Amino acid sequence: MQSKEVLRFGMVGGGLGAYIGDVHRKGATFDDQAELVAGCFSRDYEKTLSTGKAWGVDPDRLYRTADEMAEKEGAREDGIDFVIIATPNYAHYSAAKAFLQNGIHVVCDKPLTFTVEEAEELRDLAEKNGLLFCVTYAYSQCAAVKQAQMMVKNGDLGEIIMVSAEYPQGWLAPEDVGNPWRTDPKMTGISNCVGDIGTHVENTVSYITGLEIEEVCARLDNFGVNRTLDTNAMIMVKYKNGAVGNYWCSQVAIGYDNALTVRVFGTKGSLEWRQEEPDYLKVTMLGGPQQIWSRGNDYFYPEAKVMSRIGAGHPEGYYESFANLYLKFTSALLKLKRGETLTEEDLDFPDVKAGLNGVKFIHRCVESSQKGSVWVKFN
Ligand SMILES: NC(=O)c1ccc[n+]([C@@H]2O[C@H](COP(=O)([O-])OP(=O)(O)OC[C@H]3O[C@@H](n4cnc5c(N)ncnc54)[C@H](O)[C@@H]3O)[C@@H](O)[C@H]2O)c1
Structure with missing residues (x-):
């Protein structure tokens, strides 16, 4: 019997004690389509060594820098197929560039880069070298979010007019x-605030509705304890189709944990998705009662239904959203390695263009706020 092909991956950042690195590692290996074989888990080599030991990585494949790892892994016959970059934001661009230059596919956390130009450069490099590039806006990979997207796509809500x-x-x-x-x-x-969590709002709305932003008008504040950057932002949005939106992100809203909520209003109905109860979708059709739809049931569209891993009512959440994202990414990469052509469906994960849009969103909001909350063109 032929054994299943398993991809090899490495990680930059995400060493023991890091926040999101462990979620990446678990998500990437959830479906046994990839194994961790290399790493530069920290700027501190001792930490990279101890992390590698804990996770069973060959010490020969533990590196002092991302550049060294990209070069050496790129040169190995059994080198990594893809890298996961889970460092703080400052190191995303240089690390991603090094791996793309060495022919290695990239999964990078958000916000993708510091500048719009850097994100454009990564997009161009990935395209030129024929490499997959995923940016881990993982909320988009919850089954109920996919259901919301399918409902908008299929016109169930009519024309989309407002987002909150x-x-x-x-x-x-x-x-x-x-x-x-x-x-x-x-x-x-x-x-800080728009970059860290405002970009999740931008991406989740964009994934569900497909709406493209025409202009933003933002006010960023640094409330409470005096910190260097914004801790709260109020943002108005105009979309290209004439719809309007309002976004709010805050890190000083006492009493809230990770309360990402998206409400989409159309001419025929509305829906609401709340990250802290990710299995459910509130759906209301014009003239009808408010309904709570539950992931895993047959009334979900097939594209959303397949993203459920266990029966309805057994909670799924953050880990599963990363696992769904990695399942799509690794399935696409395996297909690419077999020489098959990838379809739009294969590429249904947030990519480098989503990463670029996130960086643009940050810059346009900051620009708008600095100019006195004026409307600023998105592109
Ligand atoms: N997608 C999401 O939902 C999500 C959630 C949380 C964090 N993030 C993003 O993930 C990234 C990491 O955030 P975190 O909260 O895990 O940070 P963290 O500080 O907990 O972990 C960062 C890790 O990177 C390592 N590191 C730092 N610089 C490095 C370098 N130059 N080379 C190698 N390793 C290096 C640190 O040692 C640490 O292990 C950030 O970009 C953040 O915005 C995304």
Whole structure:
């Protein structure tokens, strides 16, 4: 019997104790389509060694820098097929560029880069070298979010006229949190709150509705404990189809954890998805009662139904959304390696263009706010 082909991957960042690295590693290996074989898990080589030991990585494939890893893995016959970049934002661009230049497919966390030009450069390089590039806006990979997207796509809600979306957190309200890297412009870029969670709002709305932003008008504030960058943002959006939106993101909203919520209103109905109860979708059709739709049931569109891993009512969540994202990415990569042509369906994961849009969104919001909350063109 022929054994199943398994992809090899490495990680930059995400060493023991890191927040999202472990979620990536578990998501990437959830469906046994990939195994971890290399890493530069930290800027501190000792930490890379201890992480590699804990995760059973061959010490010969533990590297001091991302550049060294890209070069050496790119030269190996059994080198990694793809890399996961889960460092703080400042290191995304240089690491992603190094792997793309060495012919290695990339999965990178958000926000993709500091500048729009850097994101464009990565997009062009990935295209030129024929490499897949996924940006881990993983909320889009919840089954109920896919259902919401399919309902909009199939016209169930009529024409989309309004969006209201928010991502409130309260973790930066207390003084004793100190100044984590997300608040340091050298590590995080020109925005903290919009960059860290506003981009999730932008991406989740974009994934569900397919609406393209025409202009934004934003007000960024640094409320509460005095920090260098924004901790709250109110953003108005005009879309190309004439629809309008309002987004709010905050890290000083006391009482909120990760309350990403997206509401989409059409001429025939509306829906609401809440990240903290990700299995459910509130659906209301014009003149009808409010309904709660539950992931895993037959009334979900087939494209959304296949994204359920266990029966309805057994909670799925954050880990499964990363696993769904990696299942799509690794399935596409395996197909590519077999020389098969990829379809739109194969590429149904947030890509480098989604990453670029996220970076543009940050820059346009900051520009609008700095100019006194004026309307700023998105493109
Ligand atoms: N997609 C999501 O939902 C999501 C959620 C959380 C964080 N993130 C993103 O993931 C990234 C990491 O965030 P985090 O909260 O895990 O940060 P973290 O500080 O917990 O972990 C960062 C890790 O990167 C390592 N590192 C730093 N610089 C490095 C370098 N130059 N080379 C190698 N390793 C390096 C650190 O040692 C640490 O292990 C950020 O870009 C953040 O925006 C995304």
